[in-house]
Each structure stands twice: as structure tokens, then as C-alpha cells.
Amino acid sequence: MESSTELAVTIRAAMRDRKLDRQGIANLLGIGDVMVDKLLCGDIVPSRTFGKQMVERLGIAPQRARRLSDGREKKSKRTLVREEKTRRAA
Numbered sequence: 086m087e088s089s090t091e092l093a094v095t096i097r098a099a100m101r102d103r104k105l106d107r108q109g110i111a112n113l114l115g116i117g118d119v120m121v122d123k124l125l126c127g128d129i130v131p132s133r134t135f136g137k138q139m140v141e142r143l144g145i146a147p148q149r150a151r152r153l154s155d156g157r158e159k160k161s162k163r164t165l166v167r168e169e170k171t172r173r174a175a
Contacts, residue, residue, distance in 0.1 A: 089127035096124055099143040113142055 100110050111121045115138075123129045131139060139145070 089130045092130065093125050093127050095145060095149060096121075096139075096143070099145065103143075114139060 096110065100106070103109075103113075105113065107118055107121050107125075111118050114121070120129075124131070
């Protein structure tokens with residue numbers, strides 16, 4: 086998922102700019118180390134509410150934040166299963 090990859094790059098850039106390690110970014114965002122790891126690996130995409138909090142706390146530029154939220158796709162389980170079947174059939 087492209088938006089989660091771009092989000093991970095954005096978080097890493099914020100960590101570099103603010104000279105924070107994983108624990109520091111976790112404290113800034115009010116989340117645990119495991120959650121930071123999952124965000125950086127692209128395993129999860131935050132909710133819109135948490136995404137807005139991240140933008141505010143990390144000081145992400147509004148244009149960049151808009152691109153991150155525009156790339157988000159929420160798919161139903163049924164859609165994901167259908168896509169997987171289509172990929173396997175190809």
C-alpha cells in the first residue's frame with residue numbers, strides 16, 4: 086500500500102529532523118514502541134483522527150498531509166478476498 090510507505094518515510098524524516106529515536110517519537114505521539122515499529126514497517130495505516138494528531142505533533146506540511154490522506158484506501162474484507170482470488174487466477 087503506497088500511502089503506508091509514504092507515511093513511514095514521513096515519520097522517518099520527522100524523526101531525523103527532530104533528532105528523535107523510536108522511543109522519542111513514541112513519546113511524542115503518545116503510542117508504544119510496537120506501534121511505531123508497525124507504522125515504520127507500513128503494517129498499519131492510522132485512523133483519520135490519529136493521522137491528524139500525527140500531522141500536528143510532527144509538524145508535517147499541510148500539502149504532504151493531504152497527499153497521505155488522499156492515498157488511503159479502506160477496503161472491505163469481501164473486496165480484499167475478491168482481489169486476492171483475482172491475483173491467484175492470473
